Amino acid sequence: MTTPRPVPSLSTSRAAKLPTVADTTLANGLRVLAVRRPGVPLVELRLRIPFAGKGDAHVARAQLLGDTLLSGTEHRDASQIAVDLQSYGGQLSANVDADRLGISGSVLASGFAGMLDLLGELLTSASYPKDEVVAERDRLVQELAIYRSQAGVVAREALLTRMYGDHPYGRELPEAEAVEDLTASQLRSLHGKRVAPAGSVLTVVGDLPPAKLAAQVEKALASWTVDGKTVETGRLPRVDAQPLLLVDRPGSVQSTVRMARDVPSRTSDDYASLSLANMVFGGYFSSRWSANLREDKGYTYGTHSSFEHPPAGSRLVLSTDVATPVTAPALLETWYELARVATVPVGQDELDQARRYAIGSLQVGAASQGGLASLLSMLAGSGLGVEYLRDFPRQLEAVTVESAQEAAAKYLTPKGLTTVVVGDAAEIGSEVEALFEVERA
Amino acid sequence: MTSHKGSGRLASVPVPPRARTPSLTLDRFSLDNGLRVVVSPDRTSPVVAVAVYYDVGMRSEPEGRTGFAHLFEHMMFQGSASLGKTEHFTYVQGSGGTLNGSTHLDYTNYYEVLPSNATELALFLEADRMRSIALTQENLDNQVAVVQNEIRVNVQNRPYGGYPWLKLPPVLYDSFANTHDGYGSFVDLESATLEDAAQFFDRYYAPGNAVLTVVGDVDPDQVRTWVEEQYGDIPGRATPERPSFSEPPLTAERREVAHDRLAPAPAVSMAWRTPDPADLATFLPYVVLAEVLTDGDAARLQDRMLLRDRSVLSVGGYVGIMGDPLDARDPTPLIVDVHHPAETSADTVLATVDDEIARLAEGGLRDGELQRTVARMTARYLREIDPALGRAQQLAVFEQQRDRAELTTELPDLLAQVVADDVQAAAATLRPDNRAVLELRPGSDQ
CATH class of the missing domain: 3.30.830.10 (Metalloenzyme, LuxS/M16 peptidase-like)
Structure with a gap:
């Protein structure tokens, strides 16, 4: 072993320049955010269309609509759309969640105009051809079975249902039965009512002047005029303390642990403090939870504790997959680390390290065209602008040991979390029941 | 508008764009x-x-x-x-x-x-x-x-x-x-x-x-x-001579079955050896071929199996065991991977893939097919090297394996230089009798 050397300290940091966002709203109500970011000759697009709805039928229709949006328009069939997209050097995909239809893509700058024309055509005249819809519907039924063969999907579904019940946030994937009878005309009807410009936001980022990006968008999408119907997601139900839910997955060599709770949104006063308290607990690799479960005990490959910010209410989600024989000890250590951060002040060093990570990783995440586009689009979905990249670091700078402690005491106590474990109940049931109140699914 | 059968025609499509290659100071x-x-x-x-x-x-x-x-x-x-x-x-x-x-x-x-x-x-x-x-x-x-x-x-x-x-x-x-x-x-x-x-x-x-x-x-x-x-003061040490891992080509089809007790639906993958990646001129046509066959719904196998036959759940294809064609040395394969419902047999999938590859080997590429395939490959590649980390990784792998970090900016031009005849010739080497096939079946093997 050679002699230790001094570790270099950080030099003065250079602040990232806040990107200039051209923020315009077209006559049809579509809001367009255009940003120049120097780099490769590509343009990134992210379109968010409000798409909340209620009940299994909506979830099924929305999912299949996303899967078949690119299956045809008035002027092009599915093959032609695929050929054209490839010719532009582009890729485009649609996906749906409880709040929005997202259409996301990227394209060579030289193919941007063609891509926008295609996008306009899809928005105004997607045709949902019957044969394509039936084929995709049958495929979706099979794909749902494949998703649900994954322990992580089983656990997340159980967790969200347990937290939110019948609220739209309680169900991310449709039941196969709700998909089986869907028809093309149902999708056309849903598209006609809900794929509307008002309330939608299109973010475009590329190495082009923002005014030029925005002008091209306006040219292609001005004719998208649909009077959409707005559906509110509705208030989230109150989540009361419930026993740990144990879902049996016989033969599992690991137990899939998911925990969550409702937390304040990004605009609340204590969010910055909470985010750093969570960082110290389990929000990054250098956290206590990871140090304990992975680097000390070897119970898991990884631990993750991160925020999700759907508009109706933010949540904190904890995830880890632990070896079956150590399930109960891993839950105990998790409980301990939560209780510790909630009751004992964090160290100043730990807090400073978490703070630098939170600020730096935000900067790093925005340092590519794709990363910046996704970030701005996500912020727009929460009603936040590019100023967040400047303001949130300032809020993080103001967090103290005391304010982090206060937030942790409120939101990170183990009792406040809804917990689901998917694993081999015959192997882990009695040990887990010895430590926690358990309900078997 | 074209019909499904004419999916390769490009009547309504402009000439595929060429990407400006970004310059890098090295x-x-x-x-x-x-x-x-x-x-x-x-x-x-x-x-x-x-x-x-x-x-x-x-x-x-x-x-x-x-x-x-x-x-x-x-x-x-x-x-x-x-x-x-x-x-x-x-x-x-x-x-x-x-x-x-x-x-x-x-x-x-x-x-x-x-x-x-x-x-x-x-x-x-x-x-x-x-x-x-x-x-x-x-x-x-x-x-x-x-x-x-x-x-x-x-x-x-x-x-x-x-x-x-x-x-x-x-x-x-x-x-x-x-x-x-x-x-x-x-x-x-x-x-x-x-x-x-x-x-x-x-x-x-x-x-x-x-x-x-x-x-x-x-x-x-x-x-x-x-x-x-x-x-500078880390002592230099002898570096190992890197052995060749090359193997002789397959002379007959190899086929095996794996069981997956957690999988609800079957899948089948097939692999063929490509030429040594060290020679980009003979290797890149195979990289392009994988995309002609499987990159999106305009590709040959998706168009046939997803849009027309509607016989499968998904089609994937790529060069390189781990999915990156340009980061592995010889030997490396071209892989086609198809997930399908139980109602479609693995034999049907294989026969369909063979049929489409034979069609390509005999009939060659359609007008515009090569250009649009390369356009999207180029876009995807540029997207990977846009973040500083993606560029650092690409520079490193090219410098290490090919002594040429400059390939990071040269690659789009090299892709644009691949000619249709070479892609067609590459397709002709993907035969049933020189491939390896792995069927994945749901359930245990009892």
């Missing part, structure tokens, strides 16, 4: 101990990416030590000349950066992307573990347990885990180097010793076996000074 030098360095400044964001590539991967691990290259990668985070266990992580993250390492067939990489005021720190951290690593039995035992959990979460407890990347090579190849499970057997992992790790480090982690790249908000002269200070 500063290249090497140290007396053999370390090769490439620096590329980019001041658009106050961010820097640092990558170190060691020229050793899963194919080089010894018999009885499957999974060792990857286990060793984990040990590189467990302490080094000046740092305690996990301090590497806390220094990088504590300066606002993110980091990781990964083990591939032919190399192992370590990388971080951070605010640029941490450049000197990042260079120090990589130098420190190139100088020497701290090995303790406690840390080794801990990381064996962590890796076993990684295998559980990614392979054993997951439907389609390790399919096809771990399960197809034993059908396609014969040698230990090419066939063994790079994640490792639990027995082999538990048999690993500190002595093994010390030898592996000494043999493969010499500065002369590594490439260091730095991309982002830096002054190249300053970086060179720091690199000389921090890496």
Whole structure:
């Protein structure tokens, strides 16, 4: 072993320049955010269309609509759309969640105009051809079975249902039965009512002047005029303390642990403090939870504790997959680390390290065209602008040991979390029941 | 508008766009101990990416030590000349950066992307573990347990885990180097010793076996000074002669069945050897061919099986066991992977793939098919090298395997130079009698 050397300290940091966002709203109500970011000759697009709805039928229709949006328009069939997209050097995909239809893509700058024309055509005249819809519907039924063969999907579904019940946030994937009878005309009807410009936001980022990006968008999408119907997601139900839910997955060599709770949104006063308290607990690799479960005990490959910010209410989600024989000890250590951060002040060093990570990783995440586009689009979905990249670091700078402690005491106590474990109940049931109140699914 | 059958015609489509190739400033030098360095400044964001590539991967691990290259990668985070266990992580993250390492067939990489005021720190951290690593039995035992959990979460407890990347090579190849499970057997992992790790480090982690790249908000002269200070006195050691892992071509079809008790639907993958990737002129047509066959719904196999026959759930295809055509040496395969419902038999899938490949081999490419395929490949490639980290990784792999970091900017032109006849000729070499087939069936094998 050679002699230790001094570790270099950080030099003065250079602040990232806040990107200039051209923020315009077209006559049809579509809001367009255009940003120049120097780099490769590509343009990134992210379109968010409000798409909340209620009940299994909506979830099924929305999912299949996303899967078949690119299956045809008035002027092009599915093959032609695929050929054209490839010719532009582009890729485009649609996906749906409880709040929005997202259409996301990227394209060579030289193919941007063609891509926008295609996008306009899809928005105004997607045709949902019957044969394509039936084929995709049958495929979706099979794909749902494949998703649900994954322990992580089983656990997340159980967790969200347990937290939110019948609220739209309680169900991310449709039941196969709700998909089986869907028809093309149902999708056309849903598209006609809900794929509307008002309330939608299109973010475009590329190495082009923002005014030029925005002008091209306006040219292609001005004719998208649909009077959409707005559906509110509705208030989230109150989540009361419930026993740990144990879902049996016989033969599992690991137990899939998911925990969550409702937390304040990004605009609340204590969010910055909470985010750093969570960082110290389990929000990054250098956290206590990871140090304990992975680097000390070897119970898991990884631990993750991160925020999700759907508009109706933010949540904190904890995830880890632990070896079956150590399930109960891993839950105990998790409980301990939560209780510790909630009751004992964090160290100043730990807090400073978490703070630098939170600020730096935000900067790093925005340092590519794709990363910046996704970030701005996500912020727009929460009603936040590019100023967040400047303001949130300032809020993080103001967090103290005391304010982090206060937030942790409120939101990170183990009792406040809804917990689901998917694993081999015959192997882990009695040990887990010895430590926690358990309900078997 | 065209019909499905005329899907290849491009009547209504403009001439495919050509991408402007971004230019990069490259500063290249090497140290007396053999370390090769490439620096590329980019001041658009106050961010820097640092990558170190060691020229050793899963194919080089010894018999009885499957999974060792990857286990060793984990040990590189467990302490080094000046740092305690996990301090590497806390220094990088504590300066606002993110980091990781990964083990591939032919190399192992370590990388971080951070605010640029941490450049000197990042260079120090990589130098420190190139100088020497701290090995303790406690840390080794801990990381064996962590890796076993990684295998559980990614392979054993997951439907389609390790399919096809771990399960197809034993059908396609014969040698230990090419066939063994790079994640490792639990027995082999538990048999690993500190002595093994010390030898592996000494043999493969010499500065002369590594490439260091730095991309982002830096002054190249300053970086060179720091690199000389921090890496210059790491003693040079002999670097191992890299053996050839080549194998003779298949002379008959090989076909095997794997069972997956967690998978609800079957899948079938097929693989053919490509020419040696060292010669890009003969290799790139195969890379393009994989995309002609499988890149999106305009590709031959998707158009046939997803849009027209509607007989399958998904079609994938690529060159390289781990999905990157340009980061593996010879031998490397072209793989087609199809997930299908039980009502469609694997034989039907194979016959359909054969039919489409034969059609391509006989009829050649359609008008515009090559150009649009290359347009999207180029776009995807540019998107990968837009973030500083993606560029640092691409520079490193090209410099290490081809002595030519410049390929990072040259690749779009090289792709544009691939001609249709060569893609057609490549298709003619993908025959039923020289392929390996792995069927994955749901359920246990009882």
